[in-house]
Amino acid sequence: MREVMVMLIGYLLGSIPFALIAVRLVKKVDIRDYGSGNVGATNAFRLMGLSMGILVALLDIGKGFLAVSIAKVFFADQPLILLLAGILSIVGHNWPIFLKFKGGKGVATSVGVLISLVPQVIFIIFLVWLTIILTTQYVSLASIVGAALLPVLIIIFALDAVYLGFAILISIFVIYRHIPNIKRLLAGTENKVKLSDNRSSN
Template identity: 65%
Template sequence: MVSYIFVILISYLLGSIPFGLIITRLVKGVDIREYGSGNIGATNAYRVMGFGMGIMVALCDIGKGYISVFIAQQVFGSQAALILILAGLAAIAGHNWPIFLKFDGGRGVATSVGVLISLLPKAVLIAFFAWLVIVLTTRYVSLGSIIGAVLIPISALIFNSPATYVGLGLAIAIFVVYRHRPNIQRLLAGEENKIGWNMDVEKKEE
């Protein structure tokens, strides 16, 4: 039981590391929370700081989820589905509610991708291509993220993945959609920002 708690705690703390904030402060000397959407994730890093910064933050956030599951696999083995899932969920929760930022974090999409790469790689591939097509055609990252997340459990079912992992995909999809509620409202109102727009990065969105 102690080892379970330890792995979950480590996963949460890994997820809580705000790479978007750390990287933009180190490289650009700014607090990303004061610009664009105010989010610490890769999309806001891209909008505010450019493509390279967005990719860097995305890779770090993906890594948090992947490493959390990897640690659980090393401790308990790759067949210990329950603790692998709990470790992944703990990392996602850490990104969304990081202890280092007074529990005010991001949307959790990239960290979820890292978790799912470890457990449902085929489903992630389908979701990624859907995300890419949607973002390239509509320029709405949020729409791509929402639809990609919804496709995860559907793809997992198609590939006959274990029921526990399908359940994880469903939980993550619900979680991602829930965290994107403000984006959904803006999409429905036609007010969501598209990537590639010239944003006034000195003014945080309300």
């Protein structure tokens, strides 16, 4: 029963739509009706500016981190349970029960899970992610490259095989959720972000 409880808590934590809540509180509108329509930190940034976008990102990161941290209380010596709790928090963000299973792309929540499990890997990915955003202004491209890099770094750091399987699964999750962005990137129509204000440009 404890395993089931930990899994359920992970999913429910992931399902909390912080971007939707924040935009409704600040702008009194539904984030799904604006920008990309995505319930995530990037779209929140487009609507509310950099500081609120960062806040939403930190809250989404916190969901994944907390899901794994709760699992550690009961199963600190069982990495597979920790991974499953983390995966379910990402599933919750992507397919939240509170929003009829239509959520975000899971990038920030995945980061929270990884911070709790493999902080050395996520530090490198963050540097790559930030560099790509600063040079191209494409958040989607940065997220896709970061996801693809994750399994490679797990291999380089020679971490446990269970983490490699987890990394591959997260990469598939993130890249799958970015298929529309990939199509727009190839077509040259993907939205860019400007860190100097809250407007986006094509």
